[in-house]
Amino acid sequence: MPPRKPYLLRLDPKLHAALEKWAADELRSLNAQIEYLLRRALAEAKRLPREAGGGRRGADEEKR
Template sequence: MSKKKSFPLRMDPELYEIIQKWAADDFRSVNSHIEFLLREAAKKDGRLKKDK
């Protein structure tokens, strides 16, 4: 299993609330939902070729 990189993330409180509710709707933590959204964006842009 690969080790994940940790780093602090600052974001607008309103955006955080939106992501928090969205994550709950999809039964994910906020952290895993942000990673999911970033992965999907990277795939859509052709920067991530395959799922790990």
């Protein structure tokens, strides 16, 4: 797996708080939750490259 690319993201404090709560509810880190949501949005828009569809296993895996 290629190394992960760090990226600085500035968020509105209310959006950040909502994402933190959602991540905690899903037993994910905030970073993992944001990555999960981005992957899901890309997949739904059919813009997720085939090799990027996997993601990490474990706490980051969808719980459904």
